[in-house]
Amino acid sequence: MIMRNWQVPLEENLLEGHVACQGCLGALAMRLMLKGLGDNVAVAIPACCWTIISGDVLYHALKVPVFHTAFETAAIAATGIKAGLTMRGKKDTTVLAWAGDGGTFDIGLQAISGAAERNEDIIYAVYDNEAYMNTGIQRSSATPYGAWTTTTPAKRPEDKPKKDIIEILAAHRVPYIATVTPAYPEDFLRKVKKAKEIKGFRFFHIFSPCPPGWKMPSDYSVQAARLAVQTKVFPLLEIENGEKYTINYEYPKEVPLEDYLKLQGRFKHLFKTPEKIEVIKEQIKKRWEYLVMRHKLTHGTTDNIVRKVFYK
């Protein structure tokens, strides 16, 4: 088979006919996740866009079983499923908790903390579209500074930086944390395959642009995700045992943050207050410096960070 840019399995565990919005990277994220995990998988999905996407009670969009659970319970429902499957002799099944940012950063954090601290043998993945999209774009603690949502209107946009969920998980010393985005599918799949072989609590932070929620044409979502990585808004990382930090990738050229912001209507108002854009740039810079410091502590050098235009 020839696919010049990628080495991805052709097996599809996401079926056509699911009802995600046009250009939904949350749907693409699931497609890639299941390409990586295969079909020996059980999924727990709390209240989130995926409650709808997977089809109503008559239909199902995945070739793997899904248990729909309450908003705040993805981590623990997955834990229960894992325990149940283990007791029924299905010890090698990967159990995936699949939640949005609201169900993760906010209401679900307690159960995540519990499962992470106990090092439950599950993969927890958050597809982060930076607001409560399923209920109509309300801010979550994953909403970035400066962003418009229906509860942070443009006249008073979000005034706090995004919650650093990765650091919270790192503080739990879980065996594996990865940040991924569908714009970098091979990086995504590589990490999924790596995580699959690890026992214990594994966390995926998936950056998943949402065209309606970000006031963005639907064809821009992969580009927005790519720009988020290029501008360091969303660095691609791995954190092992809460200590070993690896920055996987740094775009070799300087990309102005504005390129990322101007793609999205939710940041439109910011261009009237350029000082707020500077605030974001400062946040990004500090976060990056911190990550570089952690990377150096781990590896002794930053030379091993991949610096290519086309990262895969």
Add this chain to the structure above:
Amino acid sequence: MAKEPIEFTDKVVKVESLNDLPEVPVSQRFTLVNKTGSWRNVRPVLEEQNAPCQNACPLKVWVQSFIDLLTRGKPEEGAIEILRNNPFPLLTRKLCKAKCEIACNRKKYDAPVSIRELEGFTGNIAYEKGLFPKREESLGKKVAVVGNSETMMSAAYFAYMYGMDVTLYASKPFDGLGLSDDEVKREVDRLKKWGIKVIEEDKDPDTLKSEFDAVITDKKDVENKLTFQTQDEKIFAAKPERKDISRDFYFGKRAAKSVWQYLKGEEITKDAPPPRAVSFNNIVTDYFEPEDRIDTINTMEEAIAEGNRCFSCGHCNSCGNCYVFCPDAAISWVDDFPVVDYDYCKGCGICVNECPRSVLILVPERG
């Protein structure tokens, strides 16, 4: 309790009574029943676009395609692709002005692709293996090509390719190009080997009119500079300009085409200007790494490395982006190429936006 077989189906089942639902709220059918293609107001279509190299080339060599074939591991097919438009790639390798490289979009990224070298290297495979392009269906017509210039060599080549029986009258083929005897012999032997009758003597084109259905010559003046017709409808004339060898080859090619149209009884048309080429702005450069240009290509490794630098503007080279980025799994990968399933494609446009070479385009849906 009613029996609860879990039957997975993609059929719509109407819920008309309790018994159509399981005891427990679990789905037993797949979403394949949702033809989400109905959501779409634009559809992505895979449509070959012109590249600037191709448009700049007098011979309109389909550069993207032969490089694609070469780098795909099909160098012989790549060589034949060249030969469809360029009769003498080893001569263009040596003598062409390479306007393709001047037009190459990659020039705006780092450096233009070494197209001339790639074309020569790939073309050489055809020389070594005795490959020729596919001929058009035979018209059963005889054509005489009279003259020594490279334009006539090209005319003979293309007249043969267009399915005519060709006799080439040339006492000194490729005269005036400064080629060595070996080079001349190499090219003439190729023509002979393919099936062109070569008679090494000079002839007066007019004397051949009765014997042949048409004559092409560089010994007469041309009437129509676009179709190379002369006042005599049976005689077509083209002379080399000696500014750019590809352009001189093109004259021969165009003259042969006019003869072809003439012999088929069609109207002899001039060449239309090529469609707009994919511009640099249409290229998604995030999918390309800056790479040093390889100026001279001697090995297959070098050829593939240089070939991989090609943006393949407007030509699907199976990069896989559209397949990989489709959130709806509506693109399948069949025989190395994407196939859009319009039953499910929602028309989000990601595949078009992420197509690095603008070969996928969005077409509005009409009703």
Add this chain to the structure above:
Amino acid sequence: MSFKKVLTGNHAVSYGATSARVQVISAYPITPQTTIVELLSEIVAEGKLDAIFVNVESEHSAMSACIGASAAGARAFTATSAQGLALMHEMLHWAAGARLPIVMANVNRAMAPPWSIWTEQNDSLSQRDTGWMQFYVESNQEAYDYVIIAYKVAEQVLLPAMLVLDAFVLSHTSEPVEIYDQEKVDEFLPPYEPKFAIEPGKPISYGALSKPDTYMEFRYKMQKAMEKAVDVMEKEMNLFNEMFGRNYGLVEPYMMDDADYVIVTSGAMTSTARAAVHEMREEGKKVGLLKMKTFRPFPFKKVREMLKGRKKVAVLDRNISFGHHGIFYEEIKSAMYPVEPKVPLYGYILGLGGRDVTVKDIKEIYEDLVKREEMEEIIWKGVKL
């Protein structure tokens, strides 16, 4: 071989879960439930029960873990009390709606504030409409037996079940309990075979969005399952009696045959009431006792059968639905609505927050009942007015 052992009510529950061979246990500590899962975690740690014990960070998660495990086809168990049960509330709906046969022990404890750890039924009765079966047990033996019976019924009708025992009065009271031969329990309660389970190879979507065109049917099926549970329970309790020699019913009458006056109780106070009725019978009073064992499904038929034609009935509630009445009273009143001639029903609220209920109290209620003429909306027994 079966054996007898002095156990607290909580430990009887632990033994019940062990005999039922539960596979996944998840719980969070709360007084007075905690010793149930303490003992279970010990039993699991000693390898005497092949189960996974998930120590969670809240009751909400405890129930969620059980839901996940049960959805994956395992027999799941948890225990809680009061605030913990209230925190679980959302997930109780979830367990029932997903039709998962989870069994939970709830140690009846009063809700705060003010803080109280002592017995009262408001915690469990507040969960009335979640779709859980509820069984109120009177003794430690019943606590043990009902874990086993609850699974047997739950796994047939696909609804979760809660057995409810009084804080301290049972949970921390030690008395002899017969623990049955495991083979016999296994015969009564075979391994759980789920009809639908989250497992690889079966791509079902469990509990997805149900639009208005299907939701009602799923609710209808739940109600039918509850109704069916009445018959299933009667059948299973007969079998239980046959196998283990304990005769339980949806309701349990005592000296009811010729009783003019009936006292209706639930939970542990039934023992005390029974002793009181016994004494009063010896004094020649025609009084009987009706114990409500099953609250959901509510045994309408049995209640009507038992109370029809009595002179007066006193319903004793260790709970209150504020703004209305004792909850058992409400339910019995509604059950008796179609019965002619009307039976005068009197509702007594007593024993809230662990206030002791004595033989004397029961006798006084009887005396009060006999001389009462008009029905009052609510009668408080023992409140310091």
Add this chain to the structure above:
Amino acid sequence: MIEIRMHGRGGQGTVVASKVLADAAFKDGKYAQSFPQYGVERRGAPVTAFTRIADSEKDLIVRSFIYEPDHVVVLDPTLLATQNILEGLKKGGWVIINTPESPESFDIPKDYRVATVDAASIAIKWRLGSKTQPIVNTAILGAFSKVTGIVSMDALEKAILENAPVKKEENVNAAKEAFESVKIRS
């Protein structure tokens, strides 16, 4: 039916004593029930626990507190000063006190029978608990067995072995020593 009330302080094992006593009665072939009054007693705070012993399971069991005990057991003599430990005690009932003092030294009406045992010293001797907080429950049960005869020493020994979390033998020895050394008011 025999009802026994125990008074002690949190940490002395009062509730366990009531349970061990119930278990011992059960092992003697009787029905027994034991329970704490409230269940949240803190270390050092007064604790009350109850035991009911009936001939058979068929006797009607009551689940209220015990207001008129047949006997009382006092695990901590200081409680005599602060609590009315004789409240409701039936005439002829035993008052069994952990104290080095003689039974005669207590001002307890003649309606009741009094026994004392130096359970604290016995507990310390067998290293049960610490010097400041000896666990006296098993010792005083030995005394209870001797003076009331309600449970046999044999059953008590078995009950202790089954219920004592640690130092099973020491606890049995303490009970036996108290059994031998308990003093009865003459």
